[in-house]
Amino acid sequence: MTELLIVFVVNDNVQLMDIAGPADVFSEANTLYGQPIYRSILVAPQKTIRSSCGFVMQADYCLEDINALSIDRLLVAGAPNAARSVPAQGVIQWLSHTAPQARRFTKLWPTITTVAGMVASVGLLAVAMKSLPLGTVYTVWTGIGGVGAFVVGVMFLGEMLSFTKILAAGFILCGLILMKMGK
Structure with missing residues (x-):
């Protein structure tokens, strides 16, 4: 490489x-x-x-x-x-x-996309905090971010897929479901 x-x-x-x-x-x-x-x-x-x-x-x-x-x-x-x-x-x-x-220089479009994603993220977080306690919301939110980063890495950034990574993402998703059910 x-x-x-x-x-x-x-x-x-x-x-x-x-x-x-x-x-x-x-x-x-x-x-x-x-x-x-x-x-x-x-x-x-x-x-x-x-x-x-x-x-x-x-x-x-x-x-x-x-x-x-x-x-x-x-x-x-x-x-x-x-x-x-x-x-x-x-x-x-x-x-x-x-x-x-440079190959990884941030152009205007990704910047606009990032800002739009951040605004949507804060809005969705505010909605989630109306029905769930802060600890649960934070745990769910960081879990979604971790799984989301994994998916983006594999689908768009050429990150290698392995059984261990899939298993880890699955455990995170199971944890998110259990956090929501334990409300």
Whole structure:
């Protein structure tokens, strides 16, 4: 399997947890999968970056050294007071050119779909809370989300289907039914 390239775009004053948290998730996925499926790299306007806590980091590549067509996931790491800071020269131009070419860059339509789903989700949650106690509603809601994510992963994102995954989803569904019956 070809490794998927995860590019973290960082700037001076970057918050370390915005890099470390997601990078650890991809690293753990590699461990659980048993082989490298994700390769995370740091990309910055210059090779040396100073984080918001003062640590100095070395970027793997400078912005101009990255081929946009090879990027699978493009993540822009945040910074404290990012709204008031000015990105380094060329970052905005690079992102506006590169981001649309990355394979997993969020386009407008998925964003609109996500917002519509969130609004519907909150509305349905409010309706459910009228007839069920909060603990039951929360359990049912997270169970539906887990099974829904599993179904979307298998049907649309190419996730492998296995007996264990089907069994786990079945147990979640049984738990949801029992929670509703125990009302």
